[in-house]
Amino acid sequence: MVTVWRGRGRSLGHWTSGFQCHHAGLFQCSITGLVFSMEEEAEVLYNTVPWDRGLLSQNGKRPAGPLFKFTCLMGSVCQLHLPHCEINSEGGCDFLSVAHVTDDDSMEFLLPHETTETHVILNITGFCKYGITKEQEAPVSPIRALVLLFYQLPDDNNKSTLNVLLLPRNVDIDEVSRSELSNPSLVGIQSNSQC
Structure with missing residues (x-):
């Protein structure tokens, strides 16, 4: 049994998630989809942090999901399963790699141990920051996504707007919803349609 919790971190208001497991095994975070082999x-x-897009670009890469910062307070993790949104049958997974960003902000690109329909699996010996990347020149391929709808209340001219957001499956829907709904004139419409 894993207890997953979430709280607001100190830096930039980003959310921090965490869990404590009491034995070895595979554990999945219900919030992010991350899987840990303990x-x-x-x-x-763990929490999400911004990508250094300049450094990625210099290496011919682009983000293919969030960049996660990890801290293991005790115990050890031998494998990390990062969620992806690529549709494997369309060849989208062929261009995936994992960026490992160290504390001194150097970046190396690791080939996955395995890529499944939903996750990129990486053998690890320590933690820092990890995120899925894609070749900059990789062809655009279909992805699994959610459709989010936000209704903007009428303004002084009685004009309202319906915002349609296509969210890749490996991005935390709760964080995006909180960000969008921080605008008091936006109302979220229940419609997490898979596409």
């Missing part, structure tokens, strides 16, 4: 009892903290 070798023993452990406590892990």
Whole structure:
């Protein structure tokens, strides 16, 4: 049994998630879709951080999902499963790699141990920042996504707007919804349509 919790972090108001497991095994975060293969009892903290797009571009890469920062307070993690939204049958997974960003902001690109229909699996020996990347020149391919609708209330001219947001499956829907709904004139419409 894993207890996943979420709280607002100190830096830039980003959300921090974490869990504590009491034995070895595979554990999936219900919020982010991340999967951890634990070798023993452990406590892990993680949150999303901004990509350095300039550094990615210099290496011929672009983001293919969020960049996660990890801290393992105790115990050890031997494998990390990062969620992706590419549709494997369309060849979208062929161009995926994982960026490993260290504390000194250097970046190396790792080939996955395995790529499944939903996750990129990486063998790891330590934590820092990890995120899925794609070749800059990779062809555009279909992805799994959600359709989010936000209704903007009428303004002084009685004009209203319906905002349609296509959200890749590997982006945290709660974080986006909170960000969008922080605007008091927006109302979220229940419609998490898979596409």
